[in-house]
Amino acid sequence: MIAQVLPLTRLEWYKLRHRRMPWILLGFAVLLVQIAFWASYALFRSGEVAVGEGGASSTTTISTTDQFLEMFAFPTSLTNGLIVAHGFGGILLMILAASLIGTEYGWGTLRTALTKGTGRWPLLAAKLLMLAGLSVAVLIVATASVAVSSAIDLATLDADWISSSADWSDLGIGFGKAVFGMLPYIALAVFAAVLTSSSGAAIGISLGYYFVESILVNVLAGFDWFQRVAGFILGRAVSGWVQTETGVSFQSSGTTAGLPDASQSFLVLLAYVVVLSGAAFWVFQRREVAGARGE
Amino acid sequence: MTDTVIETKALTKRYGRVLAVDQLSLQVPRGHVFGLLGPNGAGKTTVMGMLLGLVRPTSGSFSLLGTNGGGRDALRRIGAIVETPAFYPYLSGRRNLAYFQGVMGRNDSRELDRLLELVGLAGRANDAFKTYSLGMKQRLGLAYALLGDPELLLLDEPTNGMDPSGMAEVRDLIRDLGSEGRTILLSSHLLNEVEQVCDSVAIIAKGRLVVQGDVADLLRPQEQVRLRTTDDAKALEILTASDEVESASAEDDALVVTIAHERSSELTALLSKSEVYVTEIAPLQVSLEQYFLDITGENGERSE
Incomplete structure (x- = not known):
């Protein structure tokens, strides 16, 4: 089965790289990361900088030059870039995943592919595998763009390039966590696309869930009963999973107080990935495939 | 195999x-x-x-x-x-x-x-x-x-x-x-x-x-031509008697003859022998719906 999925994954990339959408989304991801980076630089130049220590709701002012320069030195700058890229990248990958699957229904190309004897299971697996690969690529490109900006900053500031508290292993762990933290959102978008057979509806459902959940988490945070179930909510589990040892969360939405620990978060996220992907496979396998709808 | x-x-x-x-x-x-x-x-x-x-x-x-x-x-x-x-x-x-x-x-x-x-x-x-x-x-x-x-x-x-x-x-x-x-x-x-x-x-x-x-x-027996002649009554008599023609009938002010389109030229030869001349001949387009009506009964079974 794997022998069939890997060539199909390569073919999915063949199709995707000729589309404009993924390149636009990638450019958008890099742009957002750069805006976040240079905004920090501008704040430093103005004499004050705020970072998301303990989450967006409780910011701490870093007033010393050394502390600030530490943020721009390697690998801290890359970890910070990863934090920003993960937040935006998840949203952009949901849009891409929903479009990738939904347009196959809308254009009627799913029917064309299936009539050549392509199994449904390998076809969907190839799409998921490619999306997982893209999540890695988005993080690499966005983080690499931060590395370039960081190098420019450090050169102009005549500062040390390596942070005194540098821990490169944190960067690797953070990267792995960021990739895994994106997978439930990809699975959500894929499931929505398979369920609705429409890219527009799938994008709406995925983004709607993402933002409505963020709002509800803040609204319901004061209720005791909510605290008991909060750890099982997707956004909270992602926050719990990607938070660093210093308490800085990759997720900017919601309060970081009472986040589930990494182990529980990992299991919750794994459950989301398995259930949403499994449901997507089940629906994809069983549903009859109609012709193009001109979407 | x-x-x-x-x-x-x-x-x-x-x-x-x-x-x-x-x-x-x-x-x-x-x-x-x-x-x-x-x-x-x-x-x-x-x-x-x-x-x-x-x-x-x-x-x-x-x-x-x-x-x-x-x-x-x-x-x-x-x-x-x-x-x-x-x-x-x-x-x-x-x-x-x-x-x-x-x-x-x-x-x-x-x-x-x-x-x-x-x-x-x-x-x-x-x-x-x-x-x-x-x-x-x-x-x-x-x-x-x-x-x-x-x-x-x-x-x-x-x-x-x-x-x-x-x-x-x-x-x-x-x-x-x-x-x-x-x-x-x-x-x-x-x-x-x-x-x-x-x-x-x-x-x-x-x-x-x-x-x-x-x-x-x-399908091919359903091929029909519509023709007008110098003497439709006589033509109908000749065509009905001919073995070459599956059926012939008078409809409106013309004759409808069932014969393969590529053989329709034989009609003119057949009629001209009896000094009946074709003045107009054209393939009759039978719609699929009409064809279905012809071969099916009300219950959808083929009529024999």
């Missing part, structure tokens, strides 16, 4: 209260160009969809190339276009074909060149699919169906949207493909298309099989 390439047994598809295909039993012999003829909404595309695994039958069974229920191995030996061919709009015709060739586990650029040339798209092969006319899309669909040199072709209304010259080219191509020994299942709502291209035909209406057999037996 089985002589029946497609066999359906009581194949049925129901969408809620709508019975799209009703107890359809068909046999498509190897090497035949087989027509599935019926008006729009007769269930032709649903039958194709079930054979290709896109639509799940409600009941009944079918075998494709000797494999019960089709399956991926059988599909790899089949080329098919169902409804309007659907391809990636942003990819060129050539890249679309290359993608689907890759899906089949193959990579042969010479085959792409050959197929694009065959369907007359070589000059536009590098243009995006979204810029193609409907006729060009149909041609690309044919090239796609021929990828991998399949032994069975399922073609659903392959000339839909084409101009007359394009239709003629595609029909010639289908005939050529059939003459190579390939089995072709061609669905169409055009009586003359099936008549020109197919060896055998199954006529379906409202999802039910009305009749199945050789085209020569089922």
Whole structure:
């Protein structure tokens, strides 16, 4: 089965790289990361900088030059870039995943592919595998763009390039966590696309869930009963999973107080990935495939 | 090796209260160009969809190339276009074909060149699919169906949207493909298309099989000409008595004669011997609906 999925994954990339959408989304991801980076630089130049220590709701002012320069030195700058890229990248990958699957229904190309004897299971697996690969690529490109900006900053500031508290292993762990933290959102978008057979509806459902959940988490945070179930909510589990040892969360939405620990978060996220992907496979396998709808 | 390439047994598809295909039993012999003829909404595309695994039958069974229920191995030996061919709009015709060739586990650029040339798209092969006319899309669909040199072709209304010259080219191509020994299942709502291209035909209406057999037996006797003469009464007498003519009748102010179109010139010779001269002669276009009325009774069974 794997022998069939890997060539199909390569073919999915063949199709995707000729589309404009993924390149636009990638450019958008890099742009957002750069805006976040240079905004920090501008704040430093103005004499004050705020970072998301303990989450967006409780910011701490870093007033010393050394502390600030530490943020721009390697690998801290890359970890910070990863934090920003993960937040935006998840949203952009949901849009891409929903479009990738939904347009196959809308254009009627799913029917064309299936009539050549392509199994449904390998076809969907190839799409998921490619999306997982893209999540890695988005993080690499966005983080690499931060590395370039960081190098420019450090050169102009005549500062040390390596942070005194540098821990490169944190960067690797953070990267792995960021990739895994994106997978439930990809699975959500894929499931929505398979369920609705429409890219527009799938994008709406995925983004709607993402933002409505963020709002509800803040609204319901004061209720005791909510605290008991909060750890099982997707956004909270992602926050719990990607938070660093210093308490800085990759997720900017919601309060970081009472986040589930990494182990529980990992299991919750794994459950989301398995259930949403499994449901997507089940629906994809069983549903009859109609012709193009001109979407 | 089985002589029946497609066999359906009581194949049925129901969408809620709508019975799209009703107890359809068909046999498509190897090497035949087989027509599935019926008006729009007769269930032709649903039958194709079930054979290709896109639509799940409600009941009944079918075998494709000797494999019960089709399956991926059988599909790899089949080329098919169902409804309007659907391809990636942003990819060129050539890249679309290359993608689907890759899906089949193959990579042969010479085959792409050959197929694009065959369907007359070589000059536009590098243009995006979204810029193609409907006729060009149909041609690309044919090239796609021929990828991998399949032994069975399922073609659903392959000339839909084409101009007359394009239709003629595609029909010639289908005939050529059939003459190579390939089995072709061609669905169409055009009586003359099936008549020109197919060896055998199954006529379906409202999802039910009305009749199945050789085209020569089922369709060609329906060919009729309408003619006016210098003496219609005498002409009718002569034609009715002739062994060459299957039937003749007076309708309105003309005569309607059942005879193969290519033999209609014999009528003028026959009548002129008795000094009756044809003043007007034209093939009578029998609509599919009229034809169905002719061969079916109220209960959908063939009238004998």
